[in-house]
Amino acid sequence: METCDVVVIGAGAAGLYCAGLLGQQGRQVVVLDHARRIGEKIRISGGGRCNFTNLNGADPARYLCTDPRFVRYALKEHPPERFIARVRHAGIGFHEKHLGQLFCNDSSQQIIDMLLADCRRGGVQIRHPVTVTGMQRLVVRESQEPEESRLADRPSATGAPPVPGIRALQDTDAGQAPRFEIRTTAGVLRARSLVIATGGLSIPAIGASDFAWQLATEWGLQTIAPRPGLVPLTMTSSAWQPFAALSGVALPVDVSVTVSPPGRAKTRKPQSVRFGEDLLFTHRGLSGPASLQISSYWRAGQPLWLNLLPGIERAGEWLVDLKHGRLAASPLSEGKRGDGQPHRQQLGTILSTLLPGRLARAWLAGAATLSGTQWPPQLAAALQGLREDMRLTDLPDARLRELGQALNAWPLVPAGTEGYRKAEVTVGGLATAELDPTTMMVRRIPGCYWIGEAVDVTGWLGGYNFQWAWASAWVAARAL
Numbered sequence: 001m002e003t004c005d006v007v008v009i010g011a012g013a014a015g016l017y018c019a020g021l022l023g024q025q026g027r028q029v030v031v032l033d034h035a036r037r038i039g040e041k042i043r044i045s046g047g048g049r050c051n052f053t054n055l056n057g058a059d060p061a062r063y064l065c066t067d068p069r070f071v072r073y074a075l076k077e078h079p080p081e082r083f084i085a086r087v088r089h090a091g092i093g094f095h096e097k098h099l100g101q102l103f104c105n106d107s108s109q110q111i112i113d114m115l116l117a118d119c120r121r122g123g124v125q126i127r128h129p130v131t132v133t134g135m136q137r138l139v140v141r142e143s144q145e146p147e148e149s150r151l152a153d154r155p156s157a158t159g160a161p162p163v164p165g166i167r168a169l170q171d172t173d174a175g176q177a178p179r180f181e182i183r184t185t186a187g188v189l190r191a192r193s194l195v196i197a198t199g200g201l202s203i204p205a206i207g208a209s210d211f212a213w214q215l216a217t218e219w220g221l222q223t224i225a226p227r228p229g230l231v232p233l234t235m236t237s238s239a240w241q242p243f244a245a246l247s248g249v250a251l252p253v254d255v256s257v258t259v260s261p262p263g264r265a266k267t268r269k270p271q272s273v274r275f276g277e278d279l280l281f282t283h284r285g286l287s288g289p290a291s292l293q294i295s296s297y298w299r300a301g302q303p304l305w306l307n308l309l310p311g312i313e314r315a316g317e318w319l320v321d322l323k324h325g326r327l328a329a330s331p332l333s334e335g336k337r338g339d340g341q342p343h344r345q346q347l348g349t350i351l352s353t354l355l356p357g358r359l360a361r362a363w364l365a366g367a368a369t370l371s372g373t374q375w376p377p378q379l380a381a382a383l384q385g386l387r388e389d390m391r392l393t394d395l396p397d398a399r400l401r402e403l404g405q406a407l408n409a410w411p412l413v414p415a416g417t418e419g420y421r422k423a424e425v426t427v428g429g430l431a432t433a434e435l436d437p438t439t440m441m442v443r444r445i446p447g448c449y450w451i452g453e454a455v456d457v458t459g460w461l462g463g464y465n466f467q468w469a470w471a472s473a474w475v476a477a478r479a480l
């Protein structure tokens, strides 16, 4: 039977980085992956240029986690600068695109090649496609002779049948004897340490699986139920028709949602999470960075608050001032005084100077009655019957104030998301209460480490998810 120091399951971002570091520390490492092509998420990331980290990636506030303190240690020990230094050393050119996001100048493949070169340097064996058919924890006697024992199957957290043959054993520790046995379609391996780096559920077509959830359930570990994150949101198709025609229209917005932070009910105060980013209308709903970011926080049935005029804090007052000639009409002459004459321009014309024209017209015609919008009754009444050809001077000040209020806070309730097929990440994973944040080792299973997206840590859009993959892998490798 083959024995090695560490078996890493999952040859993605976290698994390859961890294996390369371990190999270079002199560990005998075998990486197993069931996919024909490894590192696929790295390859397709960032539109083929891999947004490999973010200059703000050490800020714990940019990660969702049931225990927000959990990520602090790894991000402090392995801040973005550490990975940036590795990328520089490999001679990979990169640039900052937007909001601290770092992208390769040429291709994501350069990051994969760098990780594979580190693995080669460390003598790491990468085996794929290999299916793990069973795993056991070994009970080690004083003689250090491993012996098997089994527990009954448990149902999987995700509802899927358990991974065949995976059994948890009572743990004891004895010197350097192997603690895990991994059966695969390419033979049986025994290892002292095991690293679970099988990622999340998004994009099953390139190898994503619920392996980590199944294994955690099998081994009696707590998980946070998975849901798609960084994913386009969908609206009820019949209701969305007037806006579906806007597919491709993009604009900067502020989007927010109210979240209940985890913790005891008494100490939970709902908080508003807000992103100022571009929103993209699609034929099924909303996409673009604003929608992707908020989707990770959004829960079914909740409204999103869309501010279509993020540059005009109190759009209602702005419209009233405009009507009375107290402001110049063009938003380009922001804050400039008007000529004091009543403003007779049409609503459609005014809104088209602030929003894409097609959106301004569709919104005036359809937002009042769009099902999936939770208008307060007063705003719903104010929006009823508005037409693009109405003049500012035709509308009472109170109604203009309500119109502005509605443009500043459109309460839209998505019907759902595009699911794992389109999600960039999975929110949820192994509960961080199971892990020591300074090692990423499962507290109850000595020698077993859990890293990357398979842990209940999800980053914002913009390089934060790779940053977590590198940081958690680095902490585990250093501890091993």
Ligand code: FDA
Binding pocket: 009, 010, 011, 012, 013, 014, 015, 032, 033, 034, 035, 038, 039, 040, 041, 042, 044, 045, 046, 047, 050, 051, 052, 053, 130, 131, 132, 197, 198, 199, 200, 202, 203, 206, 207, 208, 209, 210, 211, 423, 424, 425, 451, 452, 453, 454, 462, 463, 464, 465, 466, 467, 469
């Ligand atoms: P990752 O998914 O990278 O690797 C998991 C590995 O485990 C895979 O190789 C898989 O085949 C293997 N595996 C799964 N089940 C297995 C099983 N049962 N047996 C054996 N092997 C198994 N993030 C970011 O920071 N910047 C970006 O630009 C992007 N862009 C982006 C685009 C798209 C389209 C997607 C889908 C995702 C992104 N991401 C991203 C997210 C990022 O790709 C992701 O968070 C990391 O790859 C997670 O790294 P892991 O190593 O944890 O999982």
